[in-house]
Every structure is written in C-alpha cells, then in structure tokens.
Amino acid sequence: MEHSTIDQMVKKWIVDAADRPANPRIQEITVRLVADLCKAIEDLDISQTEFWKGMEFLQEAGKRHELGLIVPGLGLERFLDDRADEADAKAGITGGTQRCIEGPLYVAGAPESVGFARMDDGTEVDKTEPMFIQGTVYGEDGKPIANAKVEAWHANTLGSYSYFDKTQSPFNLRRTIFTDSDGRFTFQSIMPNGYGCPPDGSTQAWLDQLGRHGNRPAHVHFFVTAPGHRKLTTQFNMEGDEYLWTDFAFANHESLVPPIKRISDPAEMAKRGVNKPFALIDFDFHVVKEKAAAPTGDVDRIRAAA
Ligand code: MBD
Ligand code: FE
Numbered sequence: 001m002e003h004s005t006i007d008q009m010v011k012k013w014i015v016d017a018a019d020r021p022a023n024p025r026i027q028e029i030t031v032r033l034v035a036d037l038c039k040a041i042e043d044l045d046i047s048q049t050e051f052w053k054g055m056e057f058l059q060e061a062g063k064r065h066e067l068g069l070i071v072p073g074l075g076l077e078r079f080l081d082d083r084a085d086e087a088d089a090k091a092g093i094t095g096g097t098q099r100c101i102e103g104p105l106y107v108a109g110a111p112e113s114v115g116f117a118r119m120d121d122g123t124e125v126d127k128t129e130p131m132f133i134q135g136t137v138y139g140e141d142g143k144p145i146a147n148a149k150v151e152a153w154h155a156n157t158l159g160s161y162s163y164f165d166k167t168q169s170p171f172n173l174r175r176t177i178f179t180d181s182d183g184r185f186t187f188q189s190i191m192p193n194g195y196g197c198p199p200d201g202s203t204q205a206w207l208d209q210l211g212r213h214g215n216r217p218a219h220v221h222f223f224v225t226a227p228g229h230r231k232l233t234t235q236f237n238m239e240g241d242e243y244l245w246t247d248f249a250f251a252n253h254e255s256l257v258p259p260i261k262r263i264s265d266p267a268e269m270a271k272r273g274v275n276k277p278f279a280l281i282d283f284d285f286h287v288v289k290e291k292a293a294a295p296t297g298d299v300d301r302i303r304a305a306a
Helices: 003-016 024-044 048-063 067-073 076-090 202-209 266-272
Strands: 112-114 116-118 130-138 149-154 174-178 184-190 219-225 232-237 261-263 278-282
Touching: 003 024, 048 067, 048 202, 067 076, 067 202, 112 116, 116 174, 149 184, 174 184
Parallel strands: 112 174, 116 184, 130 278
Antiparallel strands: 130 184, 149 174, 149 219, 219 232, 261 278
16 A cells, blocks of 8 residues: 555544544644554555564553563664754753663652661662762753752662562662752762563563673663753663663663772771771762743653552
8 A cells, every 4th residue: 555545544533533622732743643554564564463473462561561561672762862852952952861771760859868768778788889979960061069869779689679579678778868968968878780671571572682681780870850951851770780781771871970099998898987998989960040942841741659
C-alpha cells in the first residue's frame, strides 16, 4: 500500500471519525503514530503473528512495570535529554551541569537534613567501601546557593534500589540534603554496584533479541532544586566501571564521570568516622534560571512515593 493511501486512511479513522470535540494535540500525535506504525507494517511486511506478538509483549511488559525500563533501554529517554540539550543551546543556556536521565527508580519522601546525610543503613559496610560525595550548589552568577535541595538515590552492592527491592530498609540509599549556608552538602554512603535488568523480565528478553546486555555502570542519581532556578535531573557514573561506556540506558556523558579519590590516611578516616579506607567524590552542581525559551526541568511523570 502507498504511504499516501495510509495517510488518507488514518485521517479517516482518527480525524474524520470524530463526532464531538477532540483534544487537538492528542489527535495530532495519534494520527502521526498510527500512520507511522502502518507504514512500518507495510514497509517491513510485518505479519499478523508478528504484530500480535508485539502487542502481547508490550502488554506483559506493562504488567511487569517494565515500560520505564524499556524506554531508557531503547535510547528514548536519552533522546529526550538530547533534545532538551539542543533547545538549551538554541536558547543560549550554558554553564549548567549536564542533565542526565532520571530512570524509573526514584522514590519521593526520603528523609531530609541540612548539610550532611548518611544514606546507607549500615548493613553493607563490610561488603564495599565507604563513599563520601561532597560539593557545592552554584547559581548562574557563580555564587553558592544556600538551602538548595539535593536529592540523591543509588543502588546497593547488588545493584538493587530500596522500595523496589523489599529486602532493603525503607529509604535505604535515598536522602535529601538542603545545602548549608555556604551552599555545601556531604552525603555519606557506600559504594554501589551497577544495575542489571531483571534477567527473566521483558526488557532483557527484548535486549536478548537485539544481542545486547542490560547492565548499567555503578552510578548515583540527583535532583537539584533551588528557588528561582530550573530543577536539574542528573547522575554520575563511577570511573573504572566495566560498563562505563556501554551503559544499556545510554546515561553516560564525559562530564559526568568524576574522579574518585581513595583515602587511606588514618587521620582522615577518623575525621569521617569510618574505620577503613574510603572513596571521596567531589561533585559540584551548577543550576540555571528557568527561561521561557528553554525546556522546563519539571517533568511530570508518575513517581513512587513512600
Ligand atoms: C537504573 O538504575 C537506572 O538508573 C536506569 C536509567 C534504568 C534502570 C535502572
Ligand atoms: Fe539508577
């Protein structure tokens, strides 16, 4: 079938069939997506069996709550970021910390504190090294921002996230710090391991068909919110991780791989209250003002809350 015939048919089904006011934006997007799907079926000669297997796959993936995993796995979440970066460049926005995908594993409601927070519940201190993440939140004028909200979340030594992994204590490895009067924050935690897609899940099944692994490098996620500024969603990856540049979620950027210092000076260990060598990561955030010409940092999507 000709593409022009498909376009005529889809217009008939979606637009001409409306017998009451439609939401024009939803209508426009639906026309485009249905027509593009029909064209793919035509051009690739997708069989009826292949079509229904695809529908059944998506149905099952939804039941397993894995659509939020498939989206980054196919590069779509990275694509949304790259478009936002492009819009920022066009609007002349420079100097902010590189944005990076949120992923599907944030949980609202983590414990809050000022200046310092310990993120881990102490159950894995023997399995990995202590980790400190410290830095300053800066505004566009280069000045530190006091009382900025820095939310952090990361996986445990098995690459699992509390709340989704019910064996972990509530809000383990999830904390919110409000920066002190100097704009500073310090998270004490444990070095995480990388995440891997559930091996028996929908996402990994799809990745298997694509000849791909479903692993992420070890990483830490952040939301940074400051009054009058655009919310920053970002994360950094751990240097040296075997998956650093082959992240299945494509959440890697040169500027988001901070150096990790290994500190074994007993005096420094004592000062930090730890009894073994620790990892120290200095990472500052630079937030920019909200601008009408640039995409907002406030992305509305369903998030877990506990
Ligand atoms: C993660 O931990 C993550 O950050 C993303 C983007 C996808 C799956 C698991
Ligand atoms: Fe993650």
